Amino acid sequence: MTATPTRRSLVLLPVLAAALMSTACAPLMVGGAMVGGALMATDRRTSGTQVEDQGIELKASARLREQFGSRIHVNVNSYNRLVLLTGEVPSEADRAAVERAVAQVENVSRVLNELAIAGHSSLTSRSNDVALASKIKLSLIDARDLISNAFYVVVERGTVYLMGRVTEREASRASDIVRGISGVQRVVRAFEVISEEELARITPKPAPTK
DSSP states (O other): OBOSSOOEESSOOGGGHHHHHHTTTSOOEETTEEOHHHHHHHOSSOHHHHHHHHHHHHHHHHHHHHHHGGGOEEEEEEETTEEEEEEEESSHHHHHHHHHHHHTSTTOOEEEEOOEESSOOOHHHHHHHHHHHHHHHHHHHHOTTSOGGGOEEEEETTEEEEEEEEOHHHHHHHHHHHHTSTTOOEEEEEEEEOOHHHHHHHSOOOOOOO
16 A cells, blocks of 8 residues: 555455555645645656656556456555555565566666565555555654655555655654554665755745745
C-alpha cells in the first residue's frame, strides 16, 4: 500500500481499489479541502518527470498483468524514475523476473525490489496499511519544519518506504517522525538526497507583494 503520489496494484479486489490507490497518488485532504493542485505545484520533480512517473507505473503494471496474471500481487510506485516494487510473489524466480520486466520499461532509471516471497496479503493487512499511510501523511503535514509534499510515502505490511528529493536534514527529520508512529514496523529510506543549495534553487519564490 502507499500514500502520496500513485500506486498501481495488481490483483486488486474491486472493493479495495479506491482505498488502496488513495494511499499512493491521490490528492491529500486537509481540513476537508482538496489540495491536489497546490501539492502538484510544489512537487520537487519537474512536470515532465511527474508525467513520466505516471507513465512508468501504468506501463509497468500493464506489462506485469500480461506476463504474470493473477499469480502475483505487485505494487508499482515511481518517483523521479526510481521504481519501488512492493507486494508478494510466489518464488524467487518470479521476484527476479518481475524486476527484469519493470527495468525494461521506458524511462526507468533504477528498480528497488522489495517484493516478498509470500502469499497475497490479506484484506485486513491492506486496510491497516491504508490507515497507517493516512496517519503518516497527517504527521508530516503537522511538522511545521517540513514540506509534506516533498515526501512520497508507500506502506506495505507495516513497512514504510520514504521517497522524494529532500535534503539530509529533511530526510532525518521525516524518518524520526515516522519511526515514532504507532503501527510502523520498519522505515526504509529511498530518498534522492539533495543539497541545501539545490533545494533553494528549485523552491518556488513567493510572488512579490504589491
